[in-house]
Amino acid sequence: MRERQGISLWLASAQLKQGVLKPVNKSSKSSTKKKPGSRSVSKKPAVAKRARAAVASAAIVGSASKSGSRRPVIGEGAHRYEVIHDWGELPSHIKFGNTHGVCEDSQGNIYVHHTVHDTSESHDTMVVFDSRGKFVRSWGKQFKGGAHGLHLRKEGRQEFLYLCDTVRAVVTKTTLKGEVVWALEYPKDSEPYGAALRRGEPLKYSPTNLAIAPNWDIYVADGYGSSYINQYSSKAEFIRTFGGLGSEAGQLSCPHGIWVDTRGKTPVLVVADRANHRIQNFTLAGEHLGFVPGTNLPCHFHERNGTVVIPDLGARVTLLDAENKVILHLGEDPTGNWRELRRQPREQFLPGKFICPHGACFDHEGNIFVAEWVEIGRVTKLRALER
Numbered sequence: 001m002r003e004r005q006g007i008s009l010w011l012a013s014a015q016l017k018q019g020v021l022k023p024v025n026k027s028s029k030s031s032t033k034k035k036p037g038s039r040s041v042s043k044k045p046a047v048a049k050r051a052r053a054a055v056a057s058a059a060i061v062g063s064a065s066k067s068g069s070r071r072p073v074i075g076e077g078a079h080r081y082e083v084i085h086d087w088g089e090l091p092s093h094i095k096f097g098n099t100h101g102v103c104e105d106s107q108g109n110i111y112v113h114h115t116v117h118d119t120s121e122s123h124d125t126m127v128v129f130d131s132r133g134k135f136v137r138s139w140g141k142q143f144k145g146g147a148h149g150l151h152l153r154k155e156g157r158q159e160f161l162y163l164c165d166t167v168r169a170v171v172t173k174t175t176l177k178g179e180v181v182w183a184l185e186y187p188k189d190s191e192p193y194g195a196a197l198r199r200g201e202p203l204k205y206s207p208t209n210l211a212i213a214p215n216w217d218i219y220v221a222d223g224y225g226s227s228y229i230n231q232y233s234s235k236a237e238f239i240r241t242f243g244g245l246g247s248e249a250g251q252l253s254c255p256h257g258i259w260v261d262t263r264g265k266t267p268v269l270v271v272a273d274r275a276n277h278r279i280q281n282f283t284l285a286g287e288h289l290g291f292v293p294g295t296n297l298p299c300h301f302h303e304r305n306g307t308v309v310i311p312d313l314g315a316r317v318t319l320l321d322a323e324n325k326v327i328l329h330l331g332e333d334p335t336g337n338w339r340e341l342r343r344q345p346r347e348q349f350l351p352g353k354f355i356c357p358h359g360a361c362f363d364h365e366g367n368i369f370v371a372e373w374v375e376i377g378r379v380t381k382l383r384a385l386e387r
Contacts (some may be wrong), residue, residue, distance in 0.1 A: 074354030096377020101150025242286030257300030311357030
């Protein structure tokens, strides 16, 4: 439900342009909104919709063979990938809920953070696979329902995971096997949150993701809460708060993902300002620097060799180059029905097309793993083809 924040306005606009949605009255939290001054657009003939889908599928090579066994290939040039949907062999007692985060450790193991499906026997939210997709272990029952942000960091000789729980409003640092190191709860030391708390009207707090700077400072994005960024020291001591709800430069609306870009001489804090449909850059002290165009509903970031992968909730995965220019969009579904499709059975998912990319990461070989916000969960491996 929380992913709906900031989606409705963009979705209605995009679908009205495509002629696949009729304006509706705002009657619930999930209702789409009609932009002020916009006009109703009648639904285009089905043949036009099929034509658009046919054009989009032209970028998928090998998606249709006589045997039906060939996997789709998407992308172009030096960025071509074989699409392996439903990657990873889940044991029968675990059923994915919404798959929100994905990362790789130094041994090539893949970690998937999910909310747990209602029919799952196990309530473990963290599922670990080896590089071949074989199940290794699972843990994290305490994050059921709220499992969201996932960040892996090597500190000395040991690797740690940083997890965001949007339901319990907590950020937790753990070992790779789930032992808790520390937890950050409500930011009462922050002036906006603390003042509201003292008034007896606490601000909503629901952290979605975090980033860690070269000096080990931690930046927590309150994406589903009050749209602030809260900065802490490596010892989890509060430093400052910046951002806050709005659309002006320096303001945020659902800062869903966050990343410290160290590709240049000076580190830059990059924020997926999702409900504002943009990426926004800040100094590490929280001062606004500028915007990065090219995304619709950016969720998070991961970088490898200068290239950044961005899961975009609106049915595509975007690659940016070292200059933050769009290289291409992968697996984009132009039909615009991702919001409905994410609740459907797996048989209705289109090969080579994404539905709601929510988390993504490169592995050490340059493959891309994508975790999607769909009710039954889905992890897709984009296997990098030879350059």
